[in-house]
Amino acid sequence: xxxxxxxxxxxxxxxxxxxxxxxxxxxxxxxxxxxxxxxxxxxxxxxxxxxxxxxxxxxxxxxxxxxxxxxxxxxxxxxxxxxxxxxxxxxxxxxxxxxxxxxxxxxxxxxxxxxxxxxxxxxxxxxxxxxxxxxxxxxxxxxxxxxxxxxxxxxxxxxxxxxxxxxxxxxxxxxxxxxxxxxxxxxxxxxxxxxxxxxxxxxxxxxxxxxxxxxxxxxxxxxxxxxxxxxxxxxxxxxxxxxxxxxxxxxxxxxxxxxxxxxxxxxxxxxxxxxxxxxxxxxxxxxxxxxxxxxxxxxxxxxxxxxxxxxxxxxxxxxx
Amino acid sequence: xxxxxxxxxxxxxxxxxxxxxxxxxxxxxxxxxxxxxxxxxxxxxxxxxxxxxxxxxxxxxxxxxxxxxxxxxxxxxxxxxxxxxxxxxxxxxxxxxxxxxxxxxxxxxxxxxxxxxxxxxxxxxxxxxxxxxxxxxxxxxxxxxxx
Numbered sequence: 039x040x041x042x043x044x045x046x047x048x049x050x051x052x053x054x055x056x057x058x059x060x061x062x063x064x065x066x067x068x069x070x071x072x073x074x075x076x077x078x079x080x081x082x083x084x085x086x087x088x089x090x091x092x093x094x095x096x097x098x099x100x101x102x103x104x105x106x107x108x109x110x111x112x113x114x115x116x117x118x119x120x121x122x123x124x125x126x127x128x129x130x131x132x133x134x135x136x137x138x139x140x141x142x143x144x145x146x147x148x149x150x151x152x153x154x155x156x157x158x159x160x161x162x163x164x165x166x167x168x169x170x171x172x173x174x175x176x177x178x179x180x181x182x183x184x185x186x187x188x189x190x191x192x193x194x195x196x197x198x199x200x201x202x203x204x205x206x207x208x209x210x211x212x213x214x215x216x217x218x219x220x221x222x223x224x225x226x227x228x229x230x231x232x233x234x235x236x237x238x239x240x241x242x243x244x245x246x247x248x249x250x251x252x253x254x255x256x257x258x259x260x261x262x263x264x265x266x267x268x269x270x271x272x273x274x275x276x277x278x279x280x281x282x283x284x285x286x287x288x289x290x291x292x293x294x295x296x297x298x299x300x301x302x303x304x305x306x307x308x309x310x311x312x313x314x315x316x317x318x319x320x321x322x323x324x325x326x327x328x329x330x331x332x333x334x335x336x337x338x339x340x341x342x343x344x345x346x347x348x349x350x351x352x353x354x355x356x357x358x
Numbered sequence: 359x360x361x362x363x364x365x366x367x368x369x370x371x372x373x374x375x376x377x378x379x380x381x382x383x384x385x386x387x388x389x390x391x392x393x394x395x396x397x398x399x400x401x402x403x404x405x406x407x408x409x410x411x412x413x414x415x416x417x418x419x420x421x422x423x424x425x426x427x428x429x430x431x432x433x434x435x436x437x438x439x440x441x442x443x444x445x446x447x448x449x450x451x452x453x454x455x456x457x458x459x460x461x462x463x464x465x466x467x468x469x470x471x472x473x474x475x476x477x478x479x480x481x482x483x484x485x486x487x488x489x490x491x492x493x494x495x496x497x498x499x500x501x502x503x504x505x
């Protein structure tokens with residue numbers, strides 16, 4: 039199974055973006071992404087134009103919107119449900135998420151650690167949800183230059199804590215793409231492991247947690263068990279012995295920065311007795327591991343344009 | 359032709375609320391226009407703005423220097439408008455514009471709003487206060503229709 043780069047958090051003039059839906063689709067194509075979801079603030083009126091443009095450009099397109107509430111933002115991906123963002127608050131959000139999921143859509147908690155009003159109204163996660171497993175996705179990275187962003191480091195830590203509590207949620211990156219970017223605004227992508235190249239497969243993949251987020255690296259990361267079976271990211275395995283198998287390539291699509299150096303792989307999580315940090319470079323990598331119940335996360339460390347950065351952050355493998 | 363008008367002054371206590379205003383159209387029309395404005399948009403107290411920004415960044419666990427806070431000025435109010443009609447939700451305008459007219463008709467409505475027939479019946483225009491940072495903010499909604 040291959041993983042493909044997508045952008046799942048975008049805006050047009052149908053809310054506060056500067057793109058037309060068609061020009062957003064052209065930008066997605068131009069940057070070499072495989073597809074995108076349109077997530078205007080509390081609006082779906084741009085979806086038809088975006089879908090038409092995507093079909094003409096050969097892109098995978100998902101309808102969606104961003105619930106932009108007073109208590110946090112959530113993207114609803116799929117376009118099968120209807121909802122009223124004005125009814126979403128800490129008392130009703132879980133019920134509303136279940137409702138959209140029942141219709142076949144998925145819910146992604148966006149930029150949960152971004153400061154809220156007066157900087158970004160409602161951006162910070164103030165839903166006070168007791169069980170984050172309700173979410174299908176968690177935007178660990180957000181915005182431009184995600185590798186340099188302190189806010190994203192806080193989101194990484196929050197995500198790790200949720201995994202320690204037993205939550206199983208797909209990691210996502212959201213550019214929160216409102217308009218054309220300048221050369222110094224570097225971006226990552228959400229890589230999604232697809233069985234087929236269509237929107238339905240994208241939704242299924244996120245529900246099954248086959249994602250990683252990366253700036254500049256395209257990877258294939260699997261666990262191989264003693265019988266030779268391969269398990270993808272986000273998968274659930276039993277405690278025991280496995281080989282972690284990675285294939286690492288530089289992302290050459292236009293959206294990715296050019297000057298990327300991979301230096302180390304960092305394996306962490308409660309499935310390991312202790313963290314493992316090993317030198318690595320583009321190419322193949324394999325590591326024998328004994329996993330106990332918990333989660334195993336894979337990160338790549340290196341440099342982007344000479345600055346130290348986390349290049350890749352995976353949805354973990356979950357070990358029972 | 360004006361069919362509905364509301365003007366209201368809000369304070370910081372009205373932050374994060376939805377205000378609903380029902381009105382009725384007595385017959386079908388070609389077009390409906392929502393004239394929406396609110397003032398002030400920006401908070402002109404620089405020091406208070408810096409304090410508010412720094413407090414929110416601290417709450418979020420992010421260090422912010424005074425110099426970084428100054429770069430993020432001005433801060434402002436954010437009010438948005440939405441419309442529901444006889445057949446359900448018509449649309450929502452979530453953007454930073456504070457003096458604008460939104461057009462709804464069958465052919466080409468403003469961004470964020472469906473292309474619909476403007477039919478006789480009960481409507482609700484809502485104003486949502488995503489952020490009220492000034493001591494007071496006044497908004498006005500005027501609904502006009504065209505035959």
